[in-house]
Amino acid sequence: MLTVFAVDQFNHILRQEGWPLKRLQPFKGKTIHFRLPPILDLRLIVQENGELLHSHDQPEADVTLLIMPALLPGLIARDESVYDKIDISGDSGFANELIAIGKHIRPGIEQNLGKIIGDIPAHRVVQAGNDIFQWHINLTRNVSEAMGEYWQEEQPLLVKSDAARKASEQIKVLQQDTDRLKARINRIIQATNVD
Template sequence: MLASVAIVPLNHMLRGESWARKRLQPCAGKTARFRVPPFFDLAVIIQPTGEVAAASTVAGNDAILTIMPALLPRLLVRDEAAYREIRISGDSVFGQEILEIGQNLRWDVEQDLSDVMGDILAHRVVRAGENLAHWHNETLNNLSRALTEYLTEEQPVLAKPTDMRTFANEVSGLQDQVSRLELRVEGLINKSL
């Protein structure tokens, strides 16, 4: 059941992106396993058309892509660094090809909605969704800044970055002074001997 829930939308996106299917066609017959421990474990086999199908549980895995759960939000917002943190075992060339396709595969939500509700309404729904996402990000950024300011200014639980730099510079200067003092003491000891 989980396989069909994941594979149907993936194939839908692949059908909308012929370049991705063309890149997958030479990999026909290869199996990739996607793991998000402990939540998700899905094996797919590449079809000659460039689409994917559920692989049997006994099939070998050409590539295993392990995604830690903490990476999922970053992958959803297409954080480039998150893709580099996905572990690939087995056929690394095949696994890297899948990652590159995944990075560039896009779902044309507006096109799918326009088939159901018309072009104008679909366009407005997508724009409203984008505006909502933008508002959400701005709200989180503002809340983060306000919380940081509160914890550094109002209730000083955290140190201010400028105070930390000053402290680090003072520690470094103190280390230099101690080193010079050690050299002087050694020089005085050597003179008295």
């Protein structure tokens, strides 16, 4: 259900803008794997007209875009520096084109919805959607932080950075002490061999 909605929204935005369809047409047949864990895992294929189609049977994608949930507020706020933090693998030329389109596309969700249900209800729907979306991002971040703390404090699977740094310093001191002891033993052996 979310997949169908996402593909429909992508294509609606592409058609509304127009120019991205032309830029995607040379990539006909190429596949994209959008990952937004745990919300979205979507495989798309570029059609001849530049629109996207859900790809059920493409095991390997030409480009994979991994977008961590923490990046979403920046993407929504149109912060272009956030695009540098998207994990990209695969065809770099195709990926660069997708990123360029993402940076310059202007989805007018509220305006489009306003034509259907009116401006005030559309504004409230979009605001509610943004609030729900932000709640989900905050929930994901809070759960991640809680799990990290649990694994560090209660079930120590992870090491705190301070503890790792202290252990590293102690190992260095132990190594230096061992080297000094080894040098001292060598001097004693040499002194006994001379006599």
